[in-house]
Amino acid sequence: MFRKLHDPGPAALTIFVDGRPVTAEAGESVAAVLLRQPEGWCRTTPVSQSRRAPYCMMGVCFECLVEVDEQGSVQSCLTPVRDGMRIARQQGRRSLGA
Amino acid sequence: MTPTDTDLLIVGAGPAGMAAAVMARHCGLSVHVVDDQSEPGGQVWRAIETVAATQRAARLGAAYQVGADRAATFRSCGAIFEPQCQLWQIEPGFKAFTTRAGRAGKIGAKAIILATGAQERPAPFPGWTLPGVMTVGAAQILLKTADSVPEKPVWIAGCGPLTLLYATQLLAAGGRIAGLLDTTPRARLATALRHLPRALGRLGDLAKGLGWALALKRAGLPTVRHVCELQAEGRQRLERVCYRCDNGRSGEVAADVLLVHEGVVPNIHVPLTLGCNVSWHVDQQCFVPVLDVWGETSKQNVFVAGDGAGIGGAEVAEIRGRLAALRVASRLGMLSEDDAVAAARPEFVALARALALRPFLDALFAPRLQVFAPADETLACRCEEVTAGELRARAAEGRPGVNQLKAFTRAGMGPCQGRQCAYTMAHIIAAIQHRPVAEVGLFRMRPPLKPVTLGELASLDEQEPAR
Amino acid sequence: MNVETFDVAVIGGGLHGLSSALHLARAGRRVVVLERRWTGRHASGATAAGVRTLNRDVAEIPISLEAMEMWHRIGSIVGDDCGFHAHGQIRVAESDGNMAALRQREARVRALGYSHEEIINAVELRRLVPALSPHCVGALVARRDGAADPHRTLLAFRRACETAGVVLAEACGVDRVDRGSDHWLLACGERRVRAPVVVNAAGAWAARIALLFGDPIPLEVRASMMIVTERLAPLVDPVVSVVGRALSFKQSDQGTLVIGGGLQGTADLERESSVVDFTELAKGARAARDLFPAVRGVRIARCWTGIEAQTRDHLPVIGASSGSPGLVHAFGFSGHGFQLVPVVGAIVADLVTNGTTARAIEAFTPKRLTAQRVAA
Numbered sequence: 001m002f003r004k005l006h007d008p009g010p011a012a013l014t015i016f017v018d019g020r021p022v023t024a025e026a027g028e029s030v031a032a033v034l035l036r037q038p039e040g041w042c043r044t045t046p047v048s049q050s051r052r053a054p055y056c057m058m059g060v061c062f063e064c065l066v067e068v069d070e071q072g073s074v075q076s077c078l079t080p081v082r083d084g085m086r087i088a089r090q091q092g093r094r095s096l097g098a
Numbered sequence: 099m100t101p102t103d104t105d106l107l108i109v110g111a112g113p114a115g116m117a118a119a120v121m122a123r124h125c126g127l128s129v130h131v132v133d134d135q136s137e138p139g140g141q142v143w144r145a146i147e148t149v150a151a152t153q154r155a156a157r158l159g160a161a162y163q164v165g166a167d168r169a170a171t172f173r174s175c176g177a178i179f180e181p182q183c184q185l186w187q188i189e190p191g192f193k194a195f196t197t198r199a200g201r202a203g204k205i206g207a208k209a210i211i212l213a214t215g216a217q218e219r220p221a222p223f224p225g226w227t228l229p230g231v232m233t234v235g236a237a238q239i240l241l242k243t244a245d246s247v248p249e250k251p252v253w254i255a256g257c258g259p260l261t262l263l264y265a266t267q268l269l270a271a272g273g274r275i276a277g278l279l280d281t282t283p284r285a286r287l288a289t290a291l292r293h294l295p296r297a298l299g300r301l302g303d304l305a306k307g308l309g310w311a312l313a314l315k316r317a318g319l320p321t322v323r324h325v326c327e328l329q330a331e332g333r334q335r336l337e338r339v340c341y342r343c344d345n346g347r348s349g350e351v352a353a354d355v356l357l358v359h360e361g362v363v364p365n366i367h368v369p370l371t372l373g374c375n376v377s378w379h380v381d382q383q384c385f386v387p388v389l390d391v392w393g394e395t396s397k398q399n400v401f402v403a404g405d406g407a408g409i410g411g412a413e414v415a416e417i418r419g420r421l422a423a424l425r426v427a428s429r430l431g432m433l434s435e436d437d438a439v440a441a442a443r444p445e446f447v448a449l450a451r452a453l454a455l456r457p458f459l460d461a462l463f464a465p466r467l468q469v470f471a472p473a474d475e476t477l478a479c480r481c482e483e484v485t486a487g488e489l490r491a492r493a494a495e496g497r498p499g500v501n502q503l504k505a506f507t508r509a510g511m512g513p514c515q516g517r518q519c520a521y522t523m524a525h526i527i528a529a530i531q532h533r534p535v536a537e538v539g540l541f542r543m544r545p546p547l548k549p550v551t552l553g554e555l556a557s558l559d560e561q562e563p564a565r
Numbered sequence: 566m567n568v569e570t571f572d573v574a575v576i577g578g579g580l581h582g583l584s585s586a587l588h589l590a591r592a593g594r595r596v597v598v599l600e601r602r603w604t605g606r607h608a609s610g611a612t613a614a615g616v617r618t619l620n621r622d623v624a625e626i627p628i629s630l631e632a633m634e635m636w637h638r639i640g641s642i643v644g645d646d647c648g649f650h651a652h653g654q655i656r657v658a659e660s661d662g663n664m665a666a667l668r669q670r671e672a673r674v675r676a677l678g679y680s681h682e683e684i685i686n687a688v689e690l691r692r693l694v695p696a697l698s699p700h701c702v703g704a705l706v707a708r709r710d711g712a713a714d715p716h717r718t719l720l721a722f723r724r725a726c727e728t729a730g731v732v733l734a735e736a737c738g739v740d741r742v743d744r745g746s747d748h749w750l751l752a753c754g755e756r757r758v759r760a761p762v763v764v765n766a767a768g769a770w771a772a773r774i775a776l777l778f779g780d781p782i783p784l785e786v787r788a789s790m791m792i793v794t795e796r797l798a799p800l801v802d803p804v805v806s807v808v809g810r811a812l813s814f815k816q817s818d819q820g821t822l823v824i825g826g827g828l829q830g831t832a833d834l835e836r837e838s839s840v841v842d843f844t845e846l847a848k849g850a851r852a853a854r855d856l857f858p859a860v861r862g863v864r865i866a867r868c869w870t871g872i873e874a875q876t877r878d879h880l881p882v883i884g885a886s887s888g889s890p891g892l893v894h895a896f897g898f899s900g901h902g903f904q905l906v907p908v909v910g911a912i913v914a915d916l917v918t919n920g921t922t923a924r925a926i927e928a929f930t931p932k933r934l935t936a937q938r939v940a941a
Contacts, residue, residue: 001229001248001354001355002248005247005272028243028244029243032240032244032246036246040229040230041229046795046820051334052229055231055236056218056235056236057232057239058217060365060514061514061517062514063227071862073549078134078182094796095797095798096798096859096860096862097859202847496733505719506720511866512866545843546865546868549864549866551862552794552850552861555846556850559850559851
């Protein structure tokens with residue numbers, strides 16, 4: 001959906017989205033990275049399992065919720081990327097780990 | 099646990115929050131600032147510290163680059179700054195509850211300045227929840243914080259200065275715009291021109307806005323005027339945008355990303371939760387906190403500064419921040435009332451001058467009524483997926499108020515806590531029950547203001563001394 | 566002045582008022598409900614909606630058991646199942662000491678002739694509530710108990726009232742009461758209502774109402790706090806409470822966790838508002854996390870308090886006024902009135918139509934609260 005205008009170069013790091021390694025740049029949000037992925041969507045809703053993607057990028061819409069390093073329902077637009085971060089898309093009602 | 103104590107707690111490190119912090123520190127107050135972003139700057143100067151050092155700062159404009167200096171001054175003023183810190187409740191006293199890195203904390207403060215800014219006005223339409231539909235503000239944040247632009251030529255629908263500004267910035271960055279769907283109603287400029295004489299004091303700003311408009315015209319973008327209806331369509335993501343104009347003309351365009359903007363409204367959430375009085379701003383169809391000239395709310399020692407006090411832009415925000423800080427300083431005995439008034443005098447003059455353009459802008463970019471009357475199939479409440487049609491049906495049964503409507507339909511019960519749907523609900527009730535929107539009001543906002551986890555809340559108890 | 570005449574005026578549009586009005590209307594009476602704000606504004610709009618016979622004061626058991634039968638056919642009573650699910654209510658013991666207390670309770674209840682409460686061991690407990698922390702040793706369970714949807718219940722009772730011909734007068738608070746020859750004359754703003762019989766179902770304001778009728782009854786106020794979380798995949802079926810902790814833990818139909826237990830915020834009766842005390846509420850969050858370790862990362866959607874009435878002995882006030890004629894009281898449910906709603910309406914209808922009821926309400930007589938006061 002979106003593309004970066006420059007190559008991160010030395011500021012590049014790697015995060016994992018549903019297990020897949022993805023290049024990110026220090027300083028950007030997880031939501032920004034997700035919007036560059038081919039799927040575009042970041043979760044499906046608990047009510048009807050419809051796909052959603054970030055909408056406001058400033059923390060007031062709560063569409064960008066993903067699981068970050070096993071913590072669920074994190075607003076990815078307010079979460080700066082960190083090397084090695086593991087992101088998982090939430091589908092429907094959130095399931096709590098065993 | 100002993101809460102961290104401070105004289106002044108400032109919520110938000112945007113223009114208003116930073117200016118307030120600097121002034122308060124200058125007056126000798128202890129200051130604690132929290133913000134949910136990782137850097138200061140708010141929205142207008144988002145990511146300024148990271149970006150300022152790079153080449154792309156230039157294409158974001160001079161108004162943006164000003165933020166770098168402000169952030170530096172703020173960082174060195176001696177205030178405690180907690181980034182990535184979510185404030186979720188303020189109890190009288192004051193006791194502020196925050197969460198950071200998975201742990202809850204308490205901050206004790208004698209005075210509070212709320213500088214939480216504004217958000218885009220929710221403008222629901224069928225399909226607005228599809229991946230690919232975003233606000234113009236969101237796209238601008240992506241440009242600032244991730245140097246990202248839409249991959250494919252983007253459609254922009256809306257009305258307001260931010261639309262023009264972003265379009266200009268996007269083109270300057272090498273992004274591509276497929277076209278503009280201008281929702282400014284016909285004859286709106288004529289109405290706004292009433293305010294032009296006063297606005298001429300802000301010739302520089304007027305020229306700037308005109309400059310954006312001309313640049314876009316020169317770029318030869320397809321522009322559709324007086325669009326009054328929008329519909330986003332696609333299977334699981336945006337594929338098409340359908341529009342209709344007020345003269346009946348309609349069209350359909352393929353789209354990968356649609357950016358929408360219908361103005362900004364103050365973040366009223368926190369003042370409402372604190373029980374501050376609010377008043378209805380007729381032109382802008384939104385609530386604003388009731389404030390005295392210093393920015394104090396109806397709750398003693400609670401102030402609002404910045405766009406949260408009423409949309410005014412960065413310059414106005416900084417002035418309001420300084421005024422609130424001066425008042426707090428004199429209230430807490432760090433400054434005599436005379437000294438505070440003397441220091442405030444030039445600020446008041448500057449404020450009046452800076453606000454001169456507002457009536458013109460407010461009239462020009464007043465929200466069109468269709469924004470508040472979405473088609474029945476629209477998901478008025480995005481979180482709980484309640485349609486406008488369902489809200490209308492329930493609103494017509496008996497005469498429920500907005501709290502009852504929320505209870506009956508679940509609209510407003512999702513994580514956004516009404517930030518995207520409360521105004522729509524109020525307008526729907528007003529229309530069905532023939533009542534003024536101001537009287538209907540917004541439903542009762544309930545804490546926590548941010549979605550703290552059970553574990554984070556529990557951590558408050560663990561910090562208590564053993565009993 | 567236009568005076569509206571009814572057979573019965575019910576003061577209070579919460580669930581007990583609506584239930585009373587419904588039963589009275591079905592018994593052929595012309596009924597008006599006078600509600601100061603809107604139906605379900607206070608306690609009924611803030612309830613966790615637990616449908617519980619478990620662990621009640623023994624005085625409440627007979628009417629609670631009858632109410633439970635009514636819940637199991639609530640659709641036939643109000644035309645909607647109210648989202649009622651009977652997955653059981655469970656009272657958990659974290660220690661052997663707690664377990665001993667539960668066994669004592671079970672024995673006592675059994676000795677009184679009731680069999681609805683049952684001791685279960687750790688194995689059965691794990692089977693019923695797999696998400697419960699393994700440190701729990703056993704529990705007391707009432708298998709036919711469960712929970713309902715509070716807003717659906719309110720809507721259902723309201724609609725049933727309207728269908729039965731009850732007049733619902735909202736934004737209609739009773740400000741003044743005058744005694745006529747054989748009736749009461751109630752003033753609500755500009756409105757005047759006349760009725761020979763009045764039902765006082767005014768919740769936390771019932772004592773103020775009673776005073777207007779010349780019937781002083783001591784009453785306190787509760788402000789129980791609740792937490793509702795984000796929607797989750799199915800985690801727990803029964804409603805869970807814990808010996809020695811203020812925790813009530815359940816999952817709604819929507820998947821949200823509804824966490825209560827009686828931790829108190831602060832209420833302002835005059836302003837009709839109540840405030841959450843997060844330092845207190847943190848204890849509830851901690852208890853939830855201790856008992857259900859998997860929920861530590863679950864997000865809170867909102868918290869609230871309600872304003873409820875509480876009596877000195879935590880038993881309700883149900884019965885005819887001892888001092889004032891034509892006045893029936895139904896209030897003071899002290900945080901556990903939701904389940905009793907269907908039967909209380911039937912009891913009130915008995916008292917109004919027959920002057921008496923076969924149901925066991927002796928322990929709820931208003932006299933027991935006023936007698937001690939006189940003595941003091």
